[in-house]
Amino acid sequence: MQDIQALVNELVYKLRKRKMEGSDTSAQLTVELLRSVISQQKMSENQAASLIEAVREIGVKLIAANPVELAVGNIVRRVLHIIREEELSLMAKAVQGMGVDDEHNNGVKDNDHVAKILTRSPSLHSLLDSAKTSSNSKGKADKIANLKLKNNVLEAVNYLIEDIKICHEQIAEQALELIHQNEVVLTFGRSRTVKNFLLAATKKNRSFQVFVAEGAPKYQGHVLAKELAAKEIQTTLIADSAVFAMISRVNMVIVGVHAVMANGGVIGPVGLNMVALAAKRHAVPFVVVAGSHKLCPLYPNNPEVLLNEMRSPSELLDFGEFSDCMDHGIGNGAPLLHVANPAFDYVPPELVSLFITDMGGHNPSFIHQLISEHYSADDFNLQQHTAS
Amino acid sequence: MWWRSPSFILDRQQQQEQNDSVPPESLFLTSAAPSMADSLQNPKSNISAYYQTRAAHHGVVTSDWLAQAQAAVGRHSDDDDSSESDGRAVPTVGGDGVSGKAFSVIEEFNNWRKQPDLAEAVAAIRALAAVIRASQATTMMELEIELKKASDSLKSWDTTSISLTAGCDLFMRYVTRTSALEYEDFNSAKSRLIERAEKFGEISCKARRIIAMLSQDFIFDGCTILVHGFSRVVLEVLKTAAQNKKLFRVFCTEGRPDRTGLRLSNELAKLDVPVKLLIDSAVAYTMDEVDMVFVGADGVVESGGIINMMGTYQIALVAHGMNKPVYVAAESYKFARLYPLDQKDMAPALRPIDFGVPIPSKVEVETSARDYTPPQYLTLLFTDLGVLTPSVVSDELIQLYL
Numbered sequence: 001m002q003d004i005q006a007l008v009n010e011l012v013y014k015l016r017k018r019k020m021e022g023s024d025t026s027a028q029l030t031v032e033l034l035r036s037v038i039s040q041q042k043m044s045e046n047q048a049a050s051l052i053e054a055v056r057e058i059g060v061k062l063i064a065a066n067p068v069e070l071a072v073g074n075i076v077r078r079v080l081h082i083i084r085e086e087e088l089s090l091m092a093k094a095v096q097g098m099g100v101d102d103e104h105n106n107g108v109k110d111n112d113h114v115a116k117i118l119t120r121s122p123s124l125h126s127l128l129d130s131a132k133t134s135s136n137s138k139g140k141a142d143k144i145a146n147l148k149l150k151n152n153v154l155e156a157v158n159y160l161i162e163d164i165k166i167c168h169e170q171i172a173e174q175a176l177e178l179i180h181q182n183e184v185v186l187t188f189g190r191s192r193t194v195k196n197f198l199l200a201a202t203k204k205n206r207s208f209q210v211f212v213a214e215g216a217p218k219y220q221g222h223v224l225a226k227e228l229a230a231k232e233i234q235t236t237l238i239a240d241s242a243v244f245a246m247i248s249r250v251n252m253v254i255v256g257v258h259a260v261m262a263n264g265g266v267i268g269p270v271g272l273n274m275v276a277l278a279a280k281r282h283a284v285p286f287v288v289v290a291g292s293h294k295l296c297p298l299y300p301n302n303p304e305v306l307l308n309e310m311r312s313p314s315e316l317l318d319f320g321e322f323s324d325c326m327d328h329g330i331g332n333g334a335p336l337l338h339v340a341n342p343a344f345d346y347v348p349p350e351l352v353s354l355f356i357t358d359m360g361g362h363n364p365s366f367i368h369q370l371i372s373e374h375y376s377a378d379d380f381n382l383q384q385h386t387a388s
Numbered sequence: 389m390w391w392r393s394p395s396f397i398l399d400r401q402q403q404q405e406q407n408d409s410v411p412p413e414s415l416f417l418t419s420a421a422p423s424m425a426d427s428l429q430n431p432k433s434n435i436s437a438y439y440q441t442r443a444a445h446h447g448v449v450t451s452d453w454l455a456q457a458q459a460a461v462g463r464h465s466d467d468d469d470s471s472e473s474d475g476r477a478v479p480t481v482g483g484d485g486v487s488g489k490a491f492s493v494i495e496e497f498n499n500w501r502k503q504p505d506l507a508e509a510v511a512a513i514r515a516l517a518a519v520i521r522a523s524q525a526t527t528m529m530e531l532e533i534e535l536k537k538a539s540d541s542l543k544s545w546d547t548t549s550i551s552l553t554a555g556c557d558l559f560m561r562y563v564t565r566t567s568a569l570e571y572e573d574f575n576s577a578k579s580r581l582i583e584r585a586e587k588f589g590e591i592s593c594k595a596r597r598i599i600a601m602l603s604q605d606f607i608f609d610g611c612t613i614l615v616h617g618f619s620r621v622v623l624e625v626l627k628t629a630a631q632n633k634k635l636f637r638v639f640c641t642e643g644r645p646d647r648t649g650l651r652l653s654n655e656l657a658k659l660d661v662p663v664k665l666l667i668d669s670a671v672a673y674t675m676d677e678v679d680m681v682f683v684g685a686d687g688v689v690e691s692g693g694i695i696n697m698m699g700t701y702q703i704a705l706v707a708h709g710m711n712k713p714v715y716v717a718a719e720s721y722k723f724a725r726l727y728p729l730d731q732k733d734m735a736p737a738l739r740p741i742d743f744g745v746p747i748p749s750k751v752e753v754e755t756s757a758r759d760y761t762p763p764q765y766l767t768l769l770f771t772d773l774g775v776l777t778p779s780v781v782s783d784e785l786i787q788l789y790l
Contacts, residue, residue, distance in 0.1 A: 263768065263777055299768070299775055301606045349777075365779035377774060 015065035023071035047146035048087035167291035170358035172200035189215030191256020264349030264364025276351035313339035436737035438549030443646035446618040509555030517585030548737035550687030595772035600628035618648035619684020637662035685718040692763035692778025704765035713767035
């Protein structure tokens with residue numbers, strides 16, 4: 001248990017100090033940490049409940065370390081969902097009177113249906129017969145089942161890790177259908193997913209042009225432009241302020257984002273909303289590429305305030321340049337110059353045309369469906385559970 | 389548009405010939421006691437029973453309105469002897485619904501729906517449970533047929549009430565669905581059905597609490613909420629927010645003609661929430677101060693839009709025009725299998741409107757009680773199934789009724 005604690009603290013430290021670049025990395029690290037948590041969890045009477053409790057405890061800590069890094073919370077919820085699903089499928093097996101030590105693949109198929117009924121989020125179906133399933137055969141789980149559960153969960157978590165690793169490729173596979181010969185694509189900032197997507201589109205000798213908006217104040221567009229040019233894609237670097245001027249020549253906007261919210265809105269690098277509005281104005285499709293770990297089951301109620309982060313002013317101004325007017329010590333004590341450097345922008349779902357995830361292309365209104373497939377409703381609010 | 393179509397004009401002519409006894413002047417205010425013959429034969433053409441009940445429960449009735457209503461009751465009192473104290477007559481068509489016994493499902497339903505705290509769907513389901521209890525069927529099939537008849541007669545008794553229809557549909561769906569009735573014994577299945585139906589009242593109250601809890605994240609300190617009409621769910625939401633020590637103020641529209649907004653502002657004032665009353669036409673004027681619009685719904689339709697008290701549509705349009713979110717709070721048993729294509733694409737639910745002065749008979753009065761708000765003007769729906777975008781509603785409905 002000691003080394004788990006150390007691992008958790010290390011990740012918490014990294015999150016708190018913002019030492020990680022990109023939500024992919026934090027998702028990866030979180031899921032690997034949770035895997036070791038699960039594998040080291042001791043056997044107990046009610047294995048599933050204790051696993052859920054352990055994962056949630058760590059999840060709350062990680063989220064508190066960096067609430068803006070939504071991917072961490074998403075992964076924690078995904079793992080909780082996996083545990084719940086495996087528990088239910090085992091339970092369904094027990095109910096059906098089948099041997100628990102059946103071959104795994106076989107069992108999953110058979111119990112798919114039962115498990116689906118049991119894991120359904122609240123619906124009109126179950127409105128009248130609520131509180132019927134919970135009393136089912138809790139006591140039946142014995143030691144073998146516990147061991148089985150842990151193995152199944154670990155296996156599923158390994159699948160999840162694999163999924164996160166290969167999600168770029170899976171998204172990129174759809175590139176050829178979206179980007180056509182001689183088209184002009186605009187992108188904003190730098191995203192690994194977008195880079196892979198664009199590179200995949202160059203297969204079959206397809207040639208197209210890419211406009212890269214530089215993405216102030218981090219200027220990661222510069223890096224992307226360099227990378228694309230190195231792969232012999234015709235690339236044009238433009239200033240963020242030139243997006244509107246150029247958008248009429250663009251066939252499609254493709255961007256990567258920080259998180260996709262439950263209503264289909266996205267949180268992306270600052271300046272993204274401006275790009276989306278420009279695209280809307282000229283009826284240019286605004287396509288968002290995102291791995292499924294970026295799906296967040298929360299609603300952006302008041303996104304401008306809650307889900308943003310103010311970064312250091314040094315990205316905007318060199319130290320020393322304005323230091324005298326920013327100094328608190330001079331005059332009446334209040335600084336004359338403020339620097340606001342928000343990291344994120346919220347783009348409402350009306351401005352997004354299409355989501356490309358590793359599961360295919362989706363309309364913004366379909367995101368809710370994806371979320372109900374990937375998460376259980378009990379886990380949406382992790383903090384509240386610990387309080388009650 | 390149904391009112392422009394030749395068939396509609398023909399219908400109206402025929403109808404006018406039929407009830408020559410009812411003079412056209414009665415359009416503007418008769419109506420606390422609708423003429424008896426009418427409500428028995430053709431409930432559709434009459435004043436909507438649903439909106440009448442709503443007005444009786446939530447409306448604020450002015451004294452002159454009351455006086456006129458009483459006069460109207462007096463005028464008709466000789467020909468409708470079965471008229472209830474609240475002016476609603478109880479037709480006994482239930483007789484043909486439940487195989488000629490003394491028991492009438494409609495009477496039962498009306499008894500339930502007189503309780504102001506009971507939702508219409510709950511009343512419907514309770515009434516259907518009473519059908520099961522009174523039934524002498526010996527097989528599931530018989531019972532189902534009996535229930536079907538009862539629910540049909542209930543539905544046709546008041547076609548304007550969406551939650552009545554939705555409640556009946558939901559319960560029938562529950563009864564016919566085999567998985568819920570895996571009992572070999574008929575009697576245990578029957579008692580199970582009755583038990584679930586009785587519990588439905590609790591479910592409905594719980595739904596309101598769930599909605600109130602879900603919506604708390606969306607009410608932030610210092611916000612201004614515009615509310616239209618009187619909705620028990622919205623009141624619960626605001627009550628919970630006030631209990632959670634949130635600081636917010638509420639703008640209530642007046643909600644003509646039954647002035648349901650007055651009632652809501654009254655309730656909110658009791659909770660020490662700052663309230664401001666607006667006349668219905670002041671919505672656009674005040675919209676720039678408003679942070680969000682909160683409305684209830686009489687019914688949520690398959691497109692994800694809502695059917696609600698007259699005026700909701702224009703408020704949603706104004707809010708959309710000024711980029712303010714429109715939130716709908718509605719229990720999931722209000723989801724109805726309807727797909728209105730436009731405003732006039734529903735059975736008209738008419739209600740009397742009091743203008744205070746006599747209206748010349750040549751002047752037509754728009755007496756519709758509700759309107760349809762298309763989904764593109766709604767931001768989110770708070771239901772007991774969770775916070776949903778309008779498009780998810782159709783998903784839910786398809787899953788249930790496929």
